[in-house]
Amino acid sequence: WIYNALGDESWRVRKEAVDLFLRRPENARCAGEVVKLLHSEENAGLRNAAMEILIRLGRQAVPHLLSEIGTPDHDVRKFILDIVGEIGDPSCVPALVDSLN
Structure with missing residues (x-):
């Protein structure tokens, strides 16, 4: 149900869903599933919620x-570059440079 709430049309519901998701102890294990949400072309709110989770x-x-x-x-690649930039992990630089080639 939480993934449905992440894509809700109300920004307030999405915000609460993001906060609830991040309070779950197993949230880091679900990061791969959250990355897949970046492919949701039909729901910009869901993509934004996924980006917020991944950054946090x-x-x-x-x-x-x-x-x-x-x-x-290409949209998902751009989202990933933006997220990794926000995270600021220098170990990502080689992979980011490779992605530009």
């Missing part, structure tokens, strides 16, 4: 983000 997870999300850096979807 920080370095725990990096391996999952980098595993999707080669996606053919």
Whole structure:
């Protein structure tokens, strides 16, 4: 149900869902599922909620983000670059440079 709330049309519901998601002890293990939500073309609110979660997870999300850096979807690649930039983990630089080539 939490994934439905992350895509709700109300920003207040999405905000509460993000906060609830991040309070769950297993949230970092779900980072891969959250990265997949970036592919939700039909729901910008869901993508924004996913981005917020991934940024707030920080370095725990990096391996999952980098595993999707080669996606053919240019929008998702841009989201990933933005998220990794917000996280600011210097260990990502080689993967980011490779993605530009």
